[in-house]
Amino acid sequence: MTATAPVLVEPASPAPLAPPPPRPRRRRLRRLLGNGLVQAFLLVVGLVWITPVAGLLLSSLRSAQDSASSGWWTALADPGQLSFANYAALLDDAGMTRAFWNTVLISVPTTVLVVALAALAGYAFAWLEFPGRDWLFLLVVALLVVPVQVGLLPVAKLFGQLGLFGTIPGVVLFHVAYGLPFAVFLLRNYFAEMPREMLEAARMDGGGEWRVFVHLVIPVGRPALASLAIFQFLWVWNDMLVALLFADSSSQPLTVELQSQVRQFGSNIDVLAPGAFLSLVVPVVVFLAFQRHFVQGVMAGSVK
Amino acid sequence: MTTVTETARRGAADTRRRAGRRRRAVALAFALPALLLLGALVVYPVLFSVGRSFFDASGTRFVGGGNYVEMFRDPATLRAVRNSTVWVVVAPTLLTALGLILAVLVERIRWAAAFKLLLFLPMAVSFLAAGIIFRLAYEEDPDKGVLNAAVVGVHDLFEDGASYPGARAREGGDVRRTGDGAYETTAAVSPGGTALPLGLVGVRPAEVPPEARPAAAAAAGKPGPGELRGVVYLDFTPGGGGRPGAVDAAERGLPGLAVEAVRDGRAVATATTGADGAFRFDGLEEGGAYTVRLPAENFAEPFGGVSWLGPALVTPAIIGAYLWIWTGFAMVLIGAGLSALPRDALEAARIDGANEWQVFRRITVPLLAPVLTVVFVTLVINVMKVFDLIYIIAPGPVQQDATVLATQMWLVSFGGGNDQGLGSALSVLLLLLVVPAMVFNVRRFRRSQS
Numbered sequence: 001m002t003a004t005a006p007v008l009v010e011p012a013s014p015a016p017l018a019p020p021p022p023r024p025r026r027r028r029l030r031r032l033l034g035n036g037l038v039q040a041f042l043l044v045v046g047l048v049w050i051t052p053v054a055g056l057l058l059s060s061l062r063s064a065q066d067s068a069s070s071g072w073w074t075a076l077a078d079p080g081q082l083s084f085a086n087y088a089a090l091l092d093d094a095g096m097t098r099a100f101w102n103t104v105l106i107s108v109p110t111t112v113l114v115v116a117l118a119a120l121a122g123y124a125f126a127w128l129e130f131p132g133r134d135w136l137f138l139l140v141v142a143l144l145v146v147p148v149q150v151g152l153l154p155v156a157k158l159f160g161q162l163g164l165f166g167t168i169p170g171v172v173l174f175h176v177a178y179g180l181p182f183a184v185f186l187l188r189n190y191f192a193e194m195p196r197e198m199l200e201a202a203r204m205d206g207g208g209e210w211r212v213f214v215h216l217v218i219p220v221g222r223p224a225l226a227s228l229a230i231f232q233f234l235w236v237w238n239d240m241l242v243a244l245l246f247a248d249s250s251s252q253p254l255t256v257e258l259q260s261q262v263r264q265f266g267s268n269i270d271v272l273a274p275g276a277f278l279s280l281v282v283p284v285v286v287f288l289a290f291q292r293h294f295v296q297g298v299m300a301g302s303v304k
Numbered sequence: 305m306t307t308v309t310e311t312a313r314r315g316a317a318d319t320r321r322r323a324g325r326r327r328r329a330v331a332l333a334f335a336l337p338a339l340l341l342l343g344a345l346v347v348y349p350v351l352f353s354v355g356r357s358f359f360d361a362s363g364t365r366f367v368g369g370g371n372y373v374e375m376f377r378d379p380a381t382l383r384a385v386r387n388s389t390v391w392v393v394v395a396p397t398l399l400t401a402l403g404l405i406l407a408v409l410v411e412r413i414r415w416a417a418a419f420k421l422l423l424f425l426p427m428a429v430s431f432l433a434a435g436i437i438f439r440l441a442y443e444e445d446p447d448k449g450v451l452n453a454a455v456v457g458v459h460d461l462f463e464d465g466a467s468y469p470g471a472r473a474r475e476g477g478d479v480r481r482t483g484d485g486a487y488e489t490t491a492a493v494s495p496g497g498t499a500l501p502l503g504l505v506g507v508r509p510a511e512v513p514p515e516a517r518p519a520a521a522a523a524a525g526k527p528g529p530g531e532l533r534g535v536v537y538l539d540f541t542p543g544g545g546g547r548p549g550a551v552d553a554a555e556r557g558l559p560g561l562a563v564e565a566v567r568d569g570r571a572v573a574t575a576t577t578g579a580d581g582a583f584r585f586d587g588l589e590e591g592g593a594y595t596v597r598l599p600a601e602n603f604a605e606p607f608g609g610v611s612w613l614g615p616a617l618v619t620p621a622i623i624g625a626y627l628w629i630w631t632g633f634a635m636v637l638i639g640a641g642l643s644a645l646p647r648d649a650l651e652a653a654r655i656d657g658a659n660e661w662q663v664f665r666r667i668t669v670p671l672l673a674p675v676l677t678v679v680f681v682t683l684v685i686n687v688m689k690v691f692d693l694i695y696i697i698a699p700g701p702v703q704q705d706a707t708v709l710a711t712q713m714w715l716v717s718f719g720g721g722n723d724q725g726l727g728s729a730l731s732v733l734l735l736l737l738v739v740p741a742m743v744f745n746v747r748r749f750r751r752s753q754s
Contacts, residue, residue, distance in 0.1 A: 034660070035412055035413075038409050038412050038413060039413055041409065042406075042409060042410065042413060042419055045406070045419075045423075046419060046422055046423075049422055049423055049426075049628065050422065051441075051450060052437045052438060052440070052441045052450075052628065053437060055437065055440055055441055055450055056433075056436065056437045056440060059440060067448070069447075070447055070448075071446075071447055071448055071449075071450060071453055072440075072450070073450065073453070117337050117338045117341070118338060120334045120335070120337065120338065121334060121335045121337070121338035121339065123334060124331050124332075124334035124335035125335065128327070128330070128331030128334060128335075129327065129328065129331060130328045130331035130332050130335065131328065133331075136335075136339065138746060138749070138750075139347075140342070141745055141746050141749050142742050142745070142746055143342065143346055143347070144742070144745055145685050145738045145741045145742050145745065146346060146350060146735065146738070147688070147689050147710070147731070147734045147735060147738060148689070149689070149691075149710055149713050149714075149730075149731045149734050150349060150350050150353050150731045150732070150734065150735050151345060151346060151349040151350075151353075152714075152717070152718075152731070153349075153352075153353060153356070153717055153724055153727060153728060153731070154348065154349035154352035154353055154356070155345055155349055158344075158345075158349075173341070173345065174345060176341060177341045177342060177344070177345035177346055178345070178346065180338050180341060180342055180346075181342065181346070184338055208330070209330050209331075209334070213334075234428060237430070238429070238430030238431065238432070238433075239430075240430065240431065240432050240692045240695075241691050241692060241714075245718060255430055255432045255692075258432060258436070259432060259695070259696065262435075262436065262439070262696055263700065265439055265699070266443075269440070272436055273436070273440070276432065276433040276436040276437065277433075279430060279432065279433050280428075280429045280430065280433040283428040283429060283430070284425065284428050284429065286428070287425065287427075287428035291421070294428070295424065295636060
């Protein structure tokens, strides 16, 4: 029995004084007890995780007066405090609703463009020959971790000259460029896994690369494209930094609009809390609807 | 003949070459849009930033490494460098450890899927929303911030002594204030005699605990030998009619106060006042001279919680919010590695009598080392770029104390600093810091290709 246990023993101790294995019954009892502790611990962790969001949700449903005089948890005992009045006010707020639509107008085109351009380039890097291909792809891998900050100043100057500064297309272009390295990396690797014979057969059937791309590569690559699209969408939906610089007051998304209100934090919880909740509801719904794709996308995208 | 075949061959080669050229053109057409954007908006800006970082604020004068020297001389940027170091060391370490512990534990429960879902959910939320969520949770007023409400609740559980922050003695009475904020009797008192009345004023009726009862009965009590009795009461009759310095019928005792009998500067006995404000000391020396003292903590402001977003704690507090966002990520990634471990190795060890800790320490962790490294490196890269969370959570006046490289780069370049030379240098520093991760990625990729 001891012969199979060398992994557990310190190499230095020649004759380990292993305690006799506990009797099965005691062990089961201990395991049961341990399991109870584990459950209790994880329950506490879960509570800690859910409390801050519960705080936001309940705060968003309380009046400014209530928020100023007592904590959101008092609403648990007194549900009469809760109403949708703040949300109604938010929908009447022209700045907020425009910011919400700006967020949509930025996230959707960015997602479409990133996926389309990266699919084309990914296929080229995986299966087509062109000079400098391998070298260029290594460059793409290197660009994976370039921080957005490096691009802010030069691109702001460039966009200023091109008249793109302060516009939605400008914000979109910046996002597309900084989303591409990861997108190309992900799709190239996915496409490269396709069996060569399948591709050769499609090429034999006639039809140029474009036909092969549309009728074979895209359908086969669907799972990767979906993961990428979801990841990219959430990334841009949640962005604040890029829009803070490149958008002006008419093109700014929800995150920037809310950020400008944080300065008066404390006096405007009835605006901030429902706004923040509105901005997080879309990603959370996307997350719950496409859980598997989302987790894969985030896992793969974490190298960014 | 030879010329014919020669021409034919040359023709074939020509077609082939032309076809090859065509193929290359098609390939380039596929890759070009992406490559152009990357070139114009990523590669060119990197080069531009590097160049710009060698020029002064206006961009006209070449200053060499001046901006890089300035970075470590200017107190604000230096603080950013220091805070970034704290972030990069602390956050990934805590996250990897937390992720590992949770990944191992979550395998033992039935509701693992729900737990993982819950912890992963913050990954979908924007830093802005998370920032507002935690700004709310960290509110200093325990009536608003949930964290301080909890802290104060726990604190009061262990320290239940009542406190009367506004209380004071009447001028010229039997009780005087000492230098450290305590109150003590002006004249020496001895055991026996009559009960000692200690009147206080300045306590609002609402601050008197509801259990407080009239003090008159206790004030009339007779001490036994060696016993010193007294009563601490609110020397104020609601509605008027009371006499200063005397225990009137309507006047209530102040419960929960600490009282000390002091002799030669040393507290020889302590007591706590009851619901009627009464206290008594036993076994004192008959005829000895004592001073009765009400220590300063009776009059301290009540504990108001922790100043989470004050200058001292703001960085740890924001790291806490960051943990809330990323722990699920670490847990799920490590969990995936965990489920790929050879089950027989773990089972064999258990059968051999290893306890769970030994299995964890000697088998699980070493086998997981590659996954842990990937998680750690990933987190380091992401921590380096943290911006929104600090920008949102740190209140205006404390922003300077919480600043990191990414926020400092923003402040210096766009947020009023308007020094694009120094800003560029800071962004280049950020880039340099992720170069190891860049090399790591490229190496890992090349290895996977060969």
